[in-house]
Amino acid sequence: MLSSTAKNLYWLARYIERAENTARILEATNRIALLTRGRPQGGAEWLSVTGIYGCEMALRERHANPGLEELMHFMAFDEHNPSSIYCGVRAARNNARAERNNLTTDVWENLNGMWLELQSMARLGGPGGDWHGFLDWVKKQAQLVTGAAQSTLLRDEAFNFLALGNFIERGDSTARILDVKYHILLPKGEPVGGSIDYYHWSEILSCVSAFRIYRRVYASAIEPWRVAELMILRRDLPRSLHFCQRQVNFHLEELAEAFAARHEAHRLSGEIYSQLRYGRIELIFQNGLHEFLTDFIQRNGRLSDQIERDFLMK
Amino acid sequence: MTGGRFFDEMRGMDGTVREPYREVARWIDDTPDRRMEQKRREAEILFRRLGITFGAYGAAAGHETAIPFDLIPRVLSQTEWRRLEAGLIQRTRALNAFLRDAYGKREICRAGRIPEAQILQNEQFVPLAQDLDLPGGVHAHICGIDLVRTGEEEFFVLEDNVRTPSGVSYMLENREVMMRLFPRLFADNIVLPVGRYSEALIETLKAAAFSGAADPCIxxxxxxxxxxxxxxxxxxxxxxxxxxxxxxxxxVDESRVYMRTPRGPRRVDVIYRRIDDAFLDPLAFRPDSMLGVPGLVSAIRSRNVNIANALGNGVADDKSTYPYVPEMIRFYLGEEPLIPNVPTYRCGIVEECRYVLDHLRELVVKETHGSGGKGMLVGPAASQAEIEEFRLRIQADPAGYIAQPTLALSTCPTFVEQGIAPRHVDLRPFILSGREVVIMPGGLTRVALREGSLVVNSSQGGGTKDTWVLGT
Incomplete structure (x- = not known):
């Protein structure tokens, strides 16, 4: 396998996962906007979504006074916004085309079909106001692609790179969702666990498809520290940081075995993993949740860079 | 059908069905146009799916259109093919001998058969390829030689392609699709298979390795x-x-070529390159090339990697060299050419140029460096203005042009909008030179889909056909 193949597959998985996560975040944003409409202060909270991607400036450059519709369009269809679903799917599809002979027909056809349909929607200027239906569609399509990959691809070296991209991106996204939303939910100076907006928290859980799971696991009212625990430390929640990092670690181990070589990426990954594996939520809150999350995001980013150096740029 | 003017592959000159086409003619008669049309659509779908390869790999895939495929096969008898095969092997051996010589001692020039300037002044000549001494003496590992037919016995070589000939994937996919669509046709006819091509190609490439390693990396x-x-x-x-x-x-490191892999660098022994010389190595040729590999040429010269086809092959298939190929066959092999050239006038020679300028209306004029059917004047079909324009161009740069009589290219029944009608065809067989010379029976038949058109290039509205060589 070529390094460029590994790199294309790694980023293909990241782009698809990112498109799905963006759809999840926009879904929550859309609902929060509907819920808070007409309430004082309820005005622009949904703009926080741009904070997740660090693209608020870019949005303001496009629209002097962006409303919800503009925001949705910017994040879904804007072809100059690298964080948009449109750009993500396009990039994923370009990578897939270059690696057509390293993918199965199932993966290619699902991804190509998704791209073609997205393109025709873009030509119509968007989903005609049906954002809910559209975002649902994006999620389903992305799941078709990842599902096809899971169920048809040969478990060779290449597959590990696809999986690494998938979970590195997912971990990053979960951490960002939690960080940005958490910030907004806690007015300055208010102690953790103070008055919270129930709807916001339930939306965060919905972002990671974990609203019902929270109830099952905790059988209690929604409390912020438990939401954080679920999303960070639960070993069994497929979008939690712990789960993602366990997968990353696993696939790096597979590569170590296949190549009979260990690299700095293995050390970095093990370090992050043990922190999540043995971490306690009380301690995380004690030292500051925001600090913990930004630290994770940075390390996860460093790990991704290291994976590039150890495998993809050789 | 042909009005007697052109030789028809199926009905000859007199309209009676020729022997190799007996079954195909019956099949055409038994198949209503409606069913042909339906099968044609099925073929399109197959090309998209099985040949998913096609749509998906393509340039701007999604809106990439495959070259049109015609359902009616082009058939050659065993006897016809044996003759062509011998001629193609002969020509390929001579071309390889010439390339070896052109980048060696140039004996053929010393013997006065080809002027040395024809080699040394040729734009396609690559001085860096001098004295390469390649494994097996092979320079043209993969050749595509374009043949045309004008009568029962008359075949000509129209063009040699010894740089990076393409089209072989169509030969393979066309057969694949035909066998799926019309299994019965293949039961009624014994058609020699072509599917072994990739295996033969990999053997050819392995034989090109310098090291002689048992399992070279390609x-x-x-x-x-x-x-x-x-x-x-x-x-x-x-x-x-x-x-x-x-x-x-x-x-390239220390004149060795490596591939980047997640395991680390992997040594490469043979490169089947589909990049032109000029873009191959920015250190040796065009410095602005982003496509090539810096240092590749030095690695070749250090005999650490070989490429197929070799550097500088253009000196053998250039249109100004073409008239000398029969002489190469005589000089290197001591044989008479089995398949003749099309008579060719070199405008660089004063008397021949005068003849060409006097007969532009009857001739086909080509640029010596042109390809793909561009930069070409088809006299009988051209307007007065086009003829005058070419006259000026030839006068300005005589050596840049050659001219040939307009050939009455054979036709083959083809399924077009109006039903089944004769259309002009050529044939490009692919010849592999490794430890031995191997040709898949047949090749790629290209067909000019526009009525009366003699230009079969895909860029000029050409299509392709499955090409059969019958087993008995």
Missing amino acids: ALLTPGQYNSAYFEHAFLADEMGIELVEGSDLF
């Missing part, structure tokens, strides 16, 4: 997914099970 070097033949590159790499690489996947 890679296919493509300019990338925006190249029009990209799907073919991906298809062949896939079929052979070798890596499809771009320039950036390779690097």
Whole structure:
């Protein structure tokens, strides 16, 4: 396998996962906007979504006074916004085309079909106001692609790179969702666990498809520290940081075995993993949740860079 | 059908069905147009799916259109093929001998058969390829030789392609699709298979390794997914099970070529390159090339890597060299050419140029460096203005042009909008030179889909056909 193949597959998985996560975040944003409409202060909270991607400036450059519709369009269809679903799917599809002979027909056809349909929607200027239906569609399509990959691809070296991209991106996204939303939910100076907006928290859980799971696991009212625990430390929640990092670690181990070589990426990954594996939520809150999350995001980013150096740029 | 003017592959000159086409003619008679149309649509779907390869690999895939495929096969009898095969092997051996000589001692010039300037002054001559001494003496590992037919017995070589000939994937996919669509046709006719091509190609490439290693590492070097033949590159790499690489996947260290892999560098022994000489190595040729591999030429000269086809092959298939090929056959092999050239006037020679300028209306004029059916004047079909324009161009640069009589290219029944009608065809067989010379029976038949058109190039509205060589 070529390094460029590994790199294309790694980023293909990241782009698809990112498109799905963006759809999840926009879904929550859309609902929060509907819920808070007409309430004082309820005005622009949904703009926080741009904070997740660090693209608020870019949005303001496009629209002097962006409303919800503009925001949705910017994040879904804007072809100059690298964080948009449109750009993500396009990039994923370009990578897939270059690696057509390293993918199965199932993966290619699902991804190509998704791209073609997205393109025709873009030509119509968007989903005609049906954002809910559209975002649902994006999620389903992305799941078709990842599902096809899971169920048809040969478990060779290449597959590990696809999986690494998938979970590195997912971990990053979960951490960002939690960080940005958490910030907004806690007015300055208010102690953790103070008055919270129930709807916001339930939306965060919905972002990671974990609203019902929270109830099952905790059988209690929604409390912020438990939401954080679920999303960070639960070993069994497929979008939690712990789960993602366990997968990353696993696939790096597979590569170590296949190549009979260990690299700095293995050390970095093990370090992050043990922190999540043995971490306690009380301690995380004690030292500051925001600090913990930004630290994770940075390390996860460093790990991704290291994976590039150890495998993809050789 | 032909009005007697052109030789028809199926009905000859007199309209009676020729023997090799007996079953095909019956099948055409038994198949209503409606059913043909339905099968044609099925073929399109098959090309998209099985040949998913096609649509997906292609340049701007999605809106990439495959070259049109015609359902009616072009058939050659065993006897016809044996004759062509012998002629093609002969010609390929002579071309390889010439390339060896052109980049060696140039005996053929010393013997006064080809002027040395024809080699040394040729733009396609690559001084860096002097004295390479390649494994097996092979320079043209993969040749595509274009043949045309004008009568029962008359075949001509129209053009040699010894740089990076393409189209072989169509030969393979066309057969695949025909067998799926019309299994009964293949039961009623014994058609020699072509599917072994990729295996023969990999053997040819292995034989090109300098090291003589038992299991040389081979890679296919493509300019990338925006190249029009990209799907073919991906298809062949896939079929052979070798890596499809771009320039950036390779690097040269201490005059050795390596492939970048997540395991670390992997040594490469043979590169099947589908990139032109000029873009191959920015250190040796065009410094602005982003497609090539810096240092590749020095690695070749150090005999650490070999490429197929070799550097500087253009000196053998250039249109100004073409008239000398029969002489090469006589000089290197001591044989008479089995398949003749088309008579060719070199405008660089004063008397021949005068003849050409006096007979522009009857001739086909080609640029010596042109390809793909561009930069060409078809006298009988041209307007007065076009003829005058070419007259000026020839006068300005006589050596840049050759001219040939307009050939009455044979026709083959073809399914077009109006039903089944004769259309002009040519034939490009692919010849592999490794430890031995191997040709898949048949090749790629190209067909000019426009009525009366003599230009079969796909860029000029040409299509392709499955090409059969009958087993008995």
